[in-house]
Amino acid sequence: MDEISNIGANPDMIIQTGDLFQNCRPRWEDFRIVARWLSSFPKPVVVCPGNHDLEGGALASVRDLPLGVLEELGFIRTTSGFANGLEFTISQWGKPLGPGPGVLVAHEAIYPPDMDVPFQHYRADNLVALGWKVIIVGHVHIQARVERIGGTLFIWPGAISRGNILHDWGREPAVVWLDATTEPFEAEIVKLKTAAPFAEVFDTKQYEQEKQTEATFAEFVAGLRGAQLEAGFRDVFEGIRQLDSYKGLSDSVRDYIENTITEGLKSG
Numbered sequence: 001m002d003e004i005s006n007i008g009a010n011p012d013m014i015i016q017t018g019d020l021f022q023n024c025r026p027r028w029e030d031f032r033i034v035a036r037w038l039s040s041f042p043k044p045v046v047v048c049p050g051n052h053d054l055e056g057g058a059l060a061s062v063r064d065l066p067l068g069v070l071e072e073l074g075f076i077r078t079t080s081g082f083a084n085g086l087e088f089t090i091s092q093w094g095k096p097l098g099p100g101p102g103v104l105v106a107h108e109a110i111y112p113p114d115m116d117v118p119f120q121h122y123r124a125d126n127l128v129a130l131g132w133k134v135i136i137v138g139h140v141h142i143q144a145r146v147e148r149i150g151g152t153l154f155i156w157p158g159a160i161s162r163g164n165i166l167h168d169w170g171r172e173p174a175v176v177w178l179d180a181t182t183e184p185f186e187a188e189i190v191k192l193k194t195a196a197p198f199a200e201v202f203d204t205k206q207y208e209q210e211k212q213t214e215a216t217f218a219e220f221v222a223g224l225r226g227a228q229l230e231a232g233f234r235d236v237f238e239g240i241r242q243l244d245s246y247k248g249l250s251d252s253v254r255d256y257i258e259n260t261i262t263e264g265l266k267s268g
Contacts, residue, residue: 001037003194004160004175011177013043013083016076017138017157018050018093018107024065025055031066038075044083047076048090048138050107059092086180097122099130103180107138112147112154128152134178134185144174146187155187160195209252216253217260220245 055061062068080089087102109121128150136155144158160173173195179186
């Protein structure tokens with residue numbers, strides 16, 4: 001993040017193409033780290049809300065989510081506008097893409113013409129007729145790529161990580177520097193030198209353990225339907241502890257169950 005903050009010569013704005021968080025309701029610690037980083041930028045940060053940033057894919061949900069809090073604090077903006085006379089448009093997730101004259105930031109499945117993917121998507125060459133000078137693509141986490149097709153400059157910033165929690169894609173983390181002072185606009189891929197190795201970013205072993213714990217918990221809860229337990233919720237807590245099926249669980253799963261029930265008791 002520090003390296004990104006110091007790229008280029010005083011940019012007029014920074015564009016984040018969506019999915020600022022993996023989950024629209026991130027952990028407090030993750031939110032705090034991102035908020036601190038965003039607050040360090042002297043220029044506006046424009047975020048195109050992605051499917052992971054929204055609840056049920058609805059743009060209106062932003063105001064009730066952490067992304068909306070960041071906007072209220074003035075750290076980001078999620079709406080279209082102008083920067084130094086340059087018009088940019090933020091598309092809405094899941095809505096048809098329309099024509100325009102300037103820069104379109106779209107968190108959509110837009111792929112280069114030479115990439116054949118087995119799901120519904122936009123082909124970049126089919127969007128040239130919309131008339132945009134630049135289309136900046138989110139959602140598609142391919143290696144950073146810049147390609148001019150017809151009169152439109154397409155930018156796929158990729159992602160600033162080498163993969164995700166499920167898989168190491170072997171990407172080289174990068175950002176794209178867009179120069180809108182030239183005609184036509186020019187873009188340059190800047191690889192991040194300080195990006196950490198995959199294993200230092202994602203603890204896949206812990207993730208797999210957590211998923212196994214959740215699966216075991218779900219299986220255990222399903223088995224409770226045939227157990228003889230007291231009707232009262234607090235009595236159930238003690239009743240569960242006496243079950244042979246409970247005693248045979250690992251410590252991590254028992255901790256998970258007890259923490260879940262304790263939270264239930266707190267909330268009444």
